[in-house]
Amino acid sequence: MIDFVFTNMILDRAHHLRTDQAWIAEQIAAGQARTVTVWRDKVLIRNAGSGEALIVEGASTLHDEASELVFLGMDGDTAYFAADISHLEEPFSAAIPGDGDFEDLRALAPSLEHGIASMLAHARALGYWHRTHQFCGVCGSPTESRKAGHERKCTNETCGKTHFPRTDPAVIMLVTHDDGSGPRALLAQNKRFPSGIRFSTVAGFVEPGETLEQAVAREVKEETGVDVTDVVYQASQPWPFPASIMLGFRARALTTEITIQDDELTDARWFTRDEVAELAARDGVLPPSKFSISRWLIDTWLDETAA
């Protein structure tokens, strides 16, 4: 079962309502809309350390203050918006409730209820996209938000290019091998891992002009020197840090000799099932449980090989 953070969106994105400006204005004016708030890389929570998102009801002051207001979707009859206030020097203003605080979504994610986490991921990704697409990539003129925050359009009439939110595909893969002496998994240590995490699966960005399967094989080879085959898709995870989707795969190793060929990795090793189970039992050695697709790929393999 797919059960990790950012994969359980509770909102109906209600695509057809994005162009209905009168309806959007009515939702905001009626004071019943609910709003999540983004300030740069952080999201609004209730009290520091609570792990609970603060969703503001009504929020007309917040809507007025936002540099971007995005319609996220519907939960039943309730409209949800994302307000980006990143243009403020400090995240706090009269529009933020007194018990509000801001925290990094990535750090916060393991403690969030999964449906709320998905909403915040959507909000953070769109906030980042708006902030970094203020100018047209074709002609350099300013762009304007359209479709309730789901497009930007170049204001230069002779250009008029429409820009859409970006999602950059990245592949993440559990490479396995079994020479008859028992299954082994390839785990690596990356320089950029958050503090504590020592081993995880190999990952990398998809390049233009390659298939996902080719990206998996290329990344594993580049980073560890291992050749793989039988690349099979498993699951995906939105990863708004800042704008990716992680596409999870399993792959079977054709060779086992590890040569770290990439300056991103500091270590890579083959682990037996028992060794991986031991890493999983220790705090902070693998990515947190139910947090990343990396851990899900590892846990799924552990469950399969447990019999």
Ligand SMILES: [Zn+2]
């Ligand atoms: Zn333009």
